[in-house]
Amino acid sequence: MLEVVNLSKSFELHVSQAGKVNPIQGLSFGIRQGRFLGIAGPSGIGKSTILKCIYRTYMPSSGEIWYESLHEGRVDLALADDRQMIRLRERELGYVSQFLKVIPRVPAVDVVAERLLPFGWSQADARREAEAMLDALRIPWKLWQAFPATFSGGEQQRVNLARAFIVRPRLMILDEPTASLDRDTTAAVVGMLQGMKREGTTMVGIFHDWDVMEQVADEIVDIGRAGGATVRPEREAAAARTE
Template sequence: MLEVVNLTKSFELHVSQVGKVYPIQGLSFHIRQGRFLGIAGPSGIGKSTILKCIFRTYMPSSGEVWYDSLHEGRVDLAQADDRQMIRLRERELGYVSQFLKVIPRVPAVDIVAERLLPLGWSQDDARREAERMLERLRIPRKLWQAFPATFSGGEQQRVNLARAFIVRPRLMILDEPTASLDRETTSAVIEMLQAMKREGTTMVGIFHDWDVMEQVADEILDITLSGGGTMRPKPAAAGAQAE
């Protein structure tokens, strides 16, 4: 489903004598359909940079990111044009960041429902589906018509998750999705991720909580200080071994 080949990302430091830094350099890995790859490593080593290069929030400096698209065929996300990336994000790619970034003064239910409109859903049907998703993620009904800017950090993250989950993407990218959630909501998110994986969704993500990582990941990619990585199955005690 996803194959990353010799991925490198550099950043220019204009206010430093260092010049360029390379958080990711020559990284390669692949993920089969319906599998979950967790990425582990020290803080600041470039884990989020990998995810942003896949989703094309960042343009990779070099390398290839091959994705087997249902609608577009085999696509190198590192080279795809902006229109193609927009289509893929609408139809097939999901991304959950650590923070919710949405248009102010829009009710939570509409923020979630609008993800379904490009897929041909009517406004009424999309809102009903959004309400079901908000309920599953334990957002109180009284907040459905409120603005997420007034929510707590945990409530905002649940809206963030609802926006991603509602379209059931083929490839889900997760950047510490449970960092601000309580234990009960984290358990609900884990159940939803496991259900999506059973339905064939492929996932790649990072988690601040190693226990959560081991509950959802089939394999874990350890990132080294050199920007490379070592793939290994998750521990047997945490679940089945990877294929």
């Protein structure tokens, strides 16, 4: 479903003597359909950078990111043009960032429902589906008509998750999706992710909580402090962590 080949990303520093930093160098891994690959490594090593390159928020410096698209065929996301990326994001790719970014003064239910409109849903049906998703993620009904900008950090993240989950994407990209959630909501999110995997959604993600990672990941890419990567089954990675 997804194959990353010799991915590198560098950044020019225009306000520092360092000149350039290279958080990702020559990274390779692959994910089969319906599997969850977790990314582990120290803070600041470049885990989020990998996800942003896949979603093309960042343009990779070099390397290939091959994605088996249902509608577009085999696509190198590192080279896809902007229009193709927009189509893929609307129809096949889901991305949960650490922060919710939406148009201000739009009710939470409509923030979630609008993701279904490109698929031909009516506004009324989309709103009903959005209400069900918000309920599943433990957003109180009295907040459905409120603006997410007024929500707490955890409530905003639940809206963020609802926007991604509601379209059942073919490839889900998750950047610490449970970082600001309480225990019960985290358990609900884990259950939803496991259900989506059973339905065939492929996932790649980062979790701040290793216990959550162990519940959802089939394999883990351990970037390591030197920038290299080792892919190993989740059980083996968990055992290494406890040694």
